[in-house]
Amino acid sequence: MSELFNIIKELCAADGTSGDERAVTKIILSMLPDDCEATVDALGNIIVFKKGIKTPKNKVMLAAHQDEVGFIVTYITDDGLLKLSAVGGINHEVAIGRQLHFAGGTVGVIGGKAVHQQSEEERSKPVKIDSLTMDIGALSKAEAEKYVSLGDCAYFESNYTELGDGYLREKALDDRVGCAIMIDMLNKPLPYDVTCVFTVQEEIGTRGAKTAAYTVHPDYAIVLETTTACDFSGNDGEKKVCLLGGGCVISYMDRGTIYDRELYRLGFDLASKSDIPCQTKTLVAGGNDSGAIHTSVGGIRTVALSVPCRYLHSPSCTIKKSDAESTAKLAYEMYLALCEKS
Amino acid sequence: MTMNINEMLYTLCSVDGVSGDERSASQAALEMLRKYTDDCYIDDFGSVIGHIAKSGKKPKLLLDAHIDRVGLIVSYIDDAGFIKVGAVGGPDKRVLAAQSVTIHGKEKIKGTVSVLPPHVKGGDSAVKIEDMVIDTGFTKEQLSKIVTLGDRITFDCEPTALIGTRYCAGALDDRCGVASILCALEKLSGKELAFDIDVSFTVQEETGERGAKIAAYDLDPDYVLEMDVSFAKTPDSDRAKCADMSKGVMIGIAPSLSRELSERLICLAKENDIPYQLEVMSGETGTNADTISVNKSGAKACTLSIPLKFMHTPAEIIDTEDVMSTSRLIAAFAMKGGADNV
Structure with missing residues (x-):
């Protein structure tokens, strides 16, 4: 397994x-090399600065989110029995009827x-889930309270599987x-200074992206994400949205952002030059940290x-491993190009 | 060494054995049954049969539980390599979205039940089995070397002990019934018995009690105790149609069951301080007891049920104490009989 996938597995x-x-x-902090300066801000964003060989023409920030x-x-x-609410947008069907766990190891099922x-x-x-409860095997409120408190969070089971x-296939690939x-990238020598959040x-x-972008105030931002693919049977044409195995997805528009046209085209040019598979989405849907970043501190090209x-x-x-590799490569090329961009 | 109940359930629930392809489950149960008799085998239809006591002078008691579990069956592989499926038995299809599954082909491979995200799917209806596809990450050509039409599919769930004596696994319906019989045999070792006793772990209950029909013909019992699972109360269910988890074995009372036998079992539960609840049904029971009681010239049958939550989902929950009270009642009847009164 290459280093990238070892990191994904652990995260x-x-x-x-x-x-x-x-x-x-x-x-994440334990995985950063000693030559990085890392700070954790008031919300919990990790802001990492790494000195490169040269000072870039433009300050470039990469961003990915920690939360799932x-x-x-x-x-x-x-x-x-426990009543739960979803944190983030979850189709309840994917959580009911299977085991979920709490950080302390307590396991339960919503049903x-x-x-x-x-x-x-x-x-x-x-x-x-509104009409259902989670069963952790407790027979009374007092027994349940020995294991779980209000505000505790329940998670999908982790099971790193090569398919x-x-x-x-694994939980939380979005956006680990x-x-x-x-x-x-931070664990390798870099030609230019970079900030990763x-x-x-x-x-x-x-x-989190709102405060991170304000603090860093970069000239350019590269948001690294996962995005919905529906390329399985039952969906045709544009409804597949994007394809596993089709390479890195460069977005032109989603629900949060109309992307910078020049940078969008730059992405395809760089991919073409370096022979990196890439594609775009065929549906305007979803959103990511770009929405917060591109309107920060007077506007950040993203x-x-x-x-x-x-x-x-x-x-x-579920991702295709080659797409993660393509995205890593294109992210690096994009960082170089934006550092040097006049 | 004697397995404890959690170890027994772990072993029994870790094997597949979807209706019509129960071999691995039957084999696992047979190995466990060998501890109590050398006279045991798997019959031509896949059911496990064991002769525990055979004097030829006493009435014959059959202890039965079904060995099969609900699941899916491969019905088609499309050009893109996705697997279309049919239901085997009645799985709760509403909780299968993004569920991890195992396809039992020439080798076992993992797959995922495909699901559209809400913003792409639209509408407000549950996915039908005929619209589901299984995603394995293989092409049709790769898949055709491993998977054949008719291969069974199980839902993945790591058997897990919950708080106290509660236990969560797939296929607890009816592997916990099998466990209750094995636990009863442990209690009966070396004891004076009121009956000649046969044990059957029968196939194809979920698809119409077929294994039981065949086994009963061969064994021709006078009395039948059928160990199955029934509904444990959840907040959204009809109180009158459910028992309480953790409050003991459910003794069935139904027109298709022997009233005398039900009454005798209630009496034995009281005499022996075995926690029990009544499960009243108004016609047939939906268990193998219905089929076995009309075998040849008939048998007196009663169903003893273990309360279970989330039946026919990937993660069912029981209390192992309810398995123990079931096994105690089986043992009490096997020893004390009361056949004269019944």
Whole structure:
């Protein structure tokens, strides 16, 4: 396994939903080389500066988010069952009926009445967690409270799995892949000074990116992300959005950002020059830290480079490893080009 | 060395054995049964049969539980390499999105139930089995060397002990019934028995109680105790149709069951301080007892159920104390009989 995937594996195993990224932060800090200056800001963003051989013409910032989607305990019933709310946008169907765990190791399942007891109408509707509870095996509120407190967060089970022909499945690939690309880059000698930010609270409204961008105030930003791919059977044409194996995704527009046209084109030019597979999205959907960054401190020219990912925000995020490698390569080329850009 | 209940459940729930392809589960259960008799085997249809006591002078008691589990079956591989499936038994399809699965082909491979993200899917209906595809990351050509139409698919879930004596795994329906019989046999070792006793762990219950029909014909019992699972209360379920988890074995009362046998079991539970609950049904029980009781010229049957949450989902939950109370009641009946009164 190359270093990039070792880093991804270790990062994904850590649990850190929006607002409680501390376990992830600790691992990221431990992976940074000694020649970096790292600070953690008030929200929890890690801001890392690394001196390069030369001072660049432009200050370039790379960004990826630390947080993952999860669940938060809002209430414990007298019977010892837990009510939860989603942290970030989760299709509830991907969480109900399977094990979730808390940071302390307590395991539980969100569920409801058996399929045999559901009405025809109930069976035909998607399940929602609002009407259901999580069972951790506690038989009373007092017993549950020995293991779980209000505000504790529950996570998908981590299970790093190599699938099929070069695919990788794991929780939290969104966006530990982006974090891993930056960590891998920071561990190598760099030609130009660079700032990398590992943002928090992306999943609940790109909140960490707001303060990180303000603090760093770069000339250019490169956002490293994962993005929804629906390239499986049942979807045709533009509904596939982007393709696993198609290379790095360079975005022109999503729900948060209309991307800088010059940088968008630069991405394709650089990819073409260095023979890096790349593509764009065929659906205007989703959003990422670019939305917060590009409108910060009077405007920051921003480009988003993403790894296409199936089943985003589920325990089974799936990427093709070659796409992560393409995105890492293109991120590096983009950093060089923006440092030198006149 | 005697396995404890968690070890038994871990072993039994870690093997596949979807209806019609129960070999590995039958083999695992057979190995566990060997501790109590050398006279045991797998019959031509895959069910495990064991003769525990055979005097030829006492009435014959059959202890039965089903060995199969619900799952999916490979029905088609499309040109892009995605697998179309059919349901085997009645899995709760609403909780399968992004679920990790194992396809039991020439080798075991992992896959994911494909799911569209909400912003692409639209609408408000649960995904139908016929619209699901399994994503393995292989091309059709690669897949065709491993997977054949008709291969079974199981839902992945690591069997896990929860708080206290609660336990979470797939296939607890009805592997915990199998465990309750094995635990009862442990209690009966070296004891004076009121019956000649046969044990069967039967196949294809989930698809219509077929294994039980075949096994019962061969064994021709006078009395039947059927160990299966039934509904444990969840907040959204109808209180009148559920039992409480952790409050003991559920003794069935139903028109298709022997009223005398139910009454005798209630009496034995009281005499022996075995926690029990009543499960009242108004017609047939939906368990193998219905089929076995009408075998040849008939048998007196009762269903003993273990309360279970989230039936037919990947992560079912029981209390192992309920398995123990079931096994105690089986043992009490096997020793004390009361056949004269029944």
